[in-house]
Amino acid sequence: MKIKCGTDIIEIERIKESIESLGDRFLREIYTEGEIQYCESKKAQKYQHYAARFAAKEAVFKAISESLPDKYALSWCDYEILNDETGKPNVKITSLDPSKIENIDLSISHCKQYATATAVAIYK
Numbered sequence: 203m204k205i206k207c208g209t210d211i212i213e214i215e216r217i218k219e220s221i222e223s224l225g226d227r228f229l230r231e232i233y234t235e236g237e238i239q240y241c242e243s244k245k246a247q248k249y250q251h252y253a254a255r256f257a258a259k260e261a262v263f264k265a266i267s268e269s270l271p272d273k274y275a276l277s278w279c280d281y282e283i284l285n286d287e288t289g290k291p292n293v294k295i296t297s298l299d300p301s302k303i304e305n306i307d308l309s310i311s312h313c314k315q316y317a318t319a320t321a322v323a324i325y326k
């Protein structure tokens with residue numbers, strides 16, 4: 203069994219600036235409808251959650267990139283980060299080859315300035 207990890211950290215201000223300057227165009231390029239609904243539900247704290255999902259997608263990419271035939275064929279919205287009923291985040295990836303990856307575990311944290319995420323991919 204092979205295990206690969208990926209991690210990412212991002213300044214929340216960077217994501218806030220992109221959302222404020224590019225608006226819906228940025229949101230729809232990076233986030234799925236479900237992710238947007240989750241982040242918007244956090245009201246004033248929403249930028250932390252948007253940034254966390256950006257970091258999570260980067261972290262997942264790092265963990266799975268060697269399993270992808272064409273690394274850049276997936277778009278941002280092919281990764282969807284949603285939380286289960288306990289609050290734990292999970293990633294769903296459209297068109298991931300299930301013969302290569304058994305499971306991906308994800309962990310997220312954020313504070314006022316930064317959001318960070320770590321992903322662990324278990325290969326078959």
Ligand SMILES: CC(C)(COP(=O)(O)OP(=O)(O)OC[C@H]1O[C@@H](n2cnc3c(N)ncnc32)[C@H](O)[C@@H]1OP(=O)(O)O)[C@@H](O)C(=O)NCCC(=O)NCCS
Binds near residue numbers: 312
């Ligand atoms: C859930 C908890 C760990 C979140 O920690 P926090 O310091 O408040 O916040 P962080 O910024 O570090 O983490 C927030 C992220 O935690 C993740 N999270 C929430 N609930 C989770 C759970 N049950 N399992 C795993 N991850 C969880 C989410 O991804 C969330 O970010 P998101 O809403 O953008 O997806 C915390 O609220 C908690 O319940 N702590 C109790 C810990 C405890 O009992 N300790 C004593 C014994 S060890």
